[in-house]
Amino acid sequence: MNTPRRQFLGLAGGLLAGGLSQSNLFGQDPQWTKPVHRVANAALSAQKASPATPVSSAKAALVRGLEMARQSLTRSKTEVNDYTAVLVKRERIGDTIGEHEFMTIKVRNRKEANGRLVQPFSVYLAFAKPTSVKGREVIYVENQNNGNIVAHEGGFKGRFLPTVSIPPTGMLAMRGQRYPMTEIGVENMILKLIERGEKALQFEDVHAELRNGARFQNRQCTLLRLTQPTRRPDAEFHTAEVFMDDELNMPIRYIAHDWPKAGGERGEVIEEYNYLNLKVNVGLTDADFDPYNEAYNFHS
Numbered sequence: 001m002n003t004p005r006r007q008f009l010g011l012a013g014g015l016l017a018g019g020l021s022q023s024n025l026f027g028q029d030p031q032w033t034k035p036v037h038r039v040a041n042a043a044l045s046a047q048k049a050s051p052a053t054p055v056s057s058a059k060a061a062l063v064r065g066l067e068m069a070r071q072s073l074t075r076s077k078t079e080v081n082d083y084t085a086v087l088v089k090r091e092r093i094g095d096t097i098g099e100h101e102f103m104t105i106k107v108r109n110r111k112e113a114n115g116r117l118v119q120p121f122s123v124y125l126a127f128a129k130p131t132s133v134k135g136r137e138v139i140y141v142e143n144q145n146n147g148n149i150v151a152h153e154g155g156f157k158g159r160f161l162p163t164v165s166i167p168p169t170g171m172l173a174m175r176g177q178r179y180p181m182t183e184i185g186v187e188n189m190i191l192k193l194i195e196r197g198e199k200a201l202q203f204e205d206v207h208a209e210l211r212n213g214a215r216f217q218n219r220q221c222t223l224l225r226l227t228q229p230t231r232r233p234d235a236e237f238h239t240a241e242v243f244m245d246d247e248l249n250m251p252i253r254y255i256a257h258d259w260p261k262a263g264g265e266r267g268e269v270i271e272e273y274n275y276l277n278l279k280v281n282v283g284l285t286d287a288d289f290d291p292y293n294e295a296y297n298f299h300s
Helices: 002-007 022-026 037-048 059-078 186-200
Strands: 082-093 099-107 112-115 115-121 120-129 137-141 151-152 165-166 209-216 219-227 239-245 251-255 269-280
Touching: 022 037, 022 151, 022 251, 059 186, 059 209, 059 239, 059 251, 186 251
Parallel strands: none
Antiparallel strands: 082 099, 082 269, 099 120, 112 115, 120 137, 137 151, 151 165, 209 219, 219 239, 239 251, 251 269
């Protein structure tokens, strides 16, 4: 069993890394127009947190943005059972910026009742672009399969390589990606945004702008743009932009840039996540996260 795993070309190594240029993806740069438990505790404290001291006008937009993020998290936890979308993502791993990757994503949010898990966090991914990953499928269901992800390669390689079960935080699964699959999804993105926003409030020179009437992929959004001028060990980005869908009250785009190089206007992309055609409460079932689903190709 070890040999095919080594031959699997780091399935999850391409698992969440990026096929097309940004101009091809969006038409133009859209400026202004445990598992889950790892960050859950941080989110709970962030929901209750408020700035200990008065904030400057430059930070006021960030305070409002954090309020919106907390409201979005509450909606996700109380009202959103599941959703589907096309996830387009791009990440920098080391010094390499990956291509945009396109994948269909199905998610059931984690739900508890009276301290008991009633719906485990569940994810299904089907990769569409670029050609190197087309046809790849991955499933993760909390507390199932010994905590492993189930995956198979696509394309020509998928004809010969078997479906495998590998740890989501293992070397193979983490090769070429910034986060394990257990941290994918809109709710986890909200948790990270709150965590990073609370941290940014501690820095004196942070500047934030909040703009209504922004649009992303024909969706009406509120845009938060955050700038951290000073490079610090605990500052994760120079600029970050969050597009909050006004109707869904959920973030549908996040992109962070590094500090500019000498003479540059904008630094390199660190990470970018876009949830296109996001549809909530579509009624996903256990079959949507079953590798033996006849509509999938895990064991074909």
